Amino acid sequence: MSTGYVVLVVEDDPDAAVYMRTILQRVGMRPHVTGSPREALELLASTTVDLILTDIELPGMTGLEMIGQIKLTCPTVPIVVMTAHATVSYAVDALRAEADEFLFKPIRKPQLVEVIERLVTKARAAATPATVVLAIGAHPDDIEIGIGGTLAAHRAAGDAVVILTMSRGARGGEADDRQGESLAAAELLGARLFLKDLEDTRISAGDPTVGIIEQVVAETGPSIVYTHSANDRHQDHVAVHRAVSVATRRVPMLACYQSPSATVDYRPNRFVSIDGFTDSKLALLRAFGSQSGIRDYLMPDFVLATARYWSRYGGGTYAEPLEVIRDTSAVRRATGGTSTGATVVPVSHDTALVGDPGALPGVALGPDTTFRPDLTFRPDAERHDRS
Structure with missing residues (x-):
């Protein structure tokens, strides 16, 4: 599987960061990994990403505070919040911050890949003008x-x-x-x-x-x-x-x-x-x-x-x-x-x-399908009086 999706991972736990990077690379995605919310915001100013994967408890500011700033500049980029603390209040706060998905650690590889692919596909479809x-x-x-x-x-x-x-x-x-x-x-x-x-x-x-x-x-x-x-x-x-x-x-x-x-x-x-x-x-x-x-x-x-x-x-x-x-x-x-x-x-x-x-x-059949037309016309001149 090779999607080529660019994923920004904001995770300050070294072991968890390596785990996320390894999973994403193995399925053909391109991860950018940082433990600093401020570095993440600086990266977003110069790099286009398909999805953001962030922990909640981070140094300097929380992941939820970071989401608030991201939404000002990248409102259509899907964001997945992850945490080891399975509390209702965290989940509610994540939804209020307009996170697209909330995951509890430990996160299994199939679950992580499915969530990323689903959210990126949905975001791209929404960004594509309707034919x-x-x-x-x-x-x-x-x-x-x-x-x-x-x-x-x-x-x-x-x-x-x-x-x-x-x-x-x-x-x-x-x-x-x-x-x-x-x-x-x-x-x-x-x-x-x-x-x-x-x-x-x-x-x-x-x-x-x-x-x-x-x-x-x-x-x-x-x-x-x-x-x-x-x-x-x-x-x-x-x-x-x-x-x-x-x-x-x-x-x-x-x-x-x-x-x-x-x-x-x-x-x-x-x-x-x-x-x-x-x-x-x-x-x-x-x-x-x-x-x-x-x-x-x-x-x-x-x-x-x-x-x-x-x-x-x-x-x-x-x-x-x-x-x-x-x-x-x-x-x-x-x-x-x-x-x-x-x-x-x-x-x-x-x-x-x-x-x-x-x-x-x-x-x-779509707007970008090429056809070879036959431009010969032979209309019949017979007249109809009823439609």
Whole structure:
């Protein structure tokens, strides 16, 4: 095990200090050991550490007094307090001083390593800005049908999800009903919803559509955008795709989900495993009650059968397909980055519909994953009068 964590140990007992240093070095950590609180504070002024491990009874000032000074300059660095005196008052004082953990001596190696790794991992996760994912659709329920499971996985991974729906879907039902359903689905997902009121079946590929999308992009700062494919029979879906392509040109990643009206030219090159998130997707679709009785593709068996089919090209039991159009970011390091928690298997367009791409290695879908997009579009001109 080699984490490389830098740990400041403040311990005035020579034997205990050697013990701590030995344990940390053996697991690949880099300890700085001192018995003086003042030396520890001086070290913190010039050195970045991942965690501080301190005794309470120290010369010159107590460990708790030292914590108070550390919190002024290094408020996010986790601190573990250790003592040989197992008293409730010490534990209470440590918590009041905002220590992250309180350990009684003697401390066993597995316990010490587990605490350090847990606290450092938590601190690093808190310091990492959440990835913002923007999903754009023409009508209520378009997004949830296409990538409801993927968005649920994003939320489970701590990503911020934003939904932009361009119309209230008046041609496919009562606009007020569909608005309420959209709000309910967004609440279930924990997403921020932008619901616009462009005319259903007459959405433009230019302004005001482009302007609306640009405004939401500027306000939310996404690094991943999902939208309709150009390979779709519905004119609103194609228009939104074209508008998104223009309005999100500076967003690192753009990928297209499958709609029920997608044509046979829809050729995905990424397959996101949504194992563990199918119930979440079905719950999102149930929110659209006005549509469930008139749209066969909203039936649970239909939804699961579709996801089951796409899993043949990737890992897991259920998958959602994506046409990745653009990804200009760097490859995510194996030990860093943010992912959906779902598995994504890359498949080239030459093999997307034949062979056994399930044998290809999976990668985590995140803002730093590099894709090879196919930029060929063949939209169908057939017009739809219902959304």
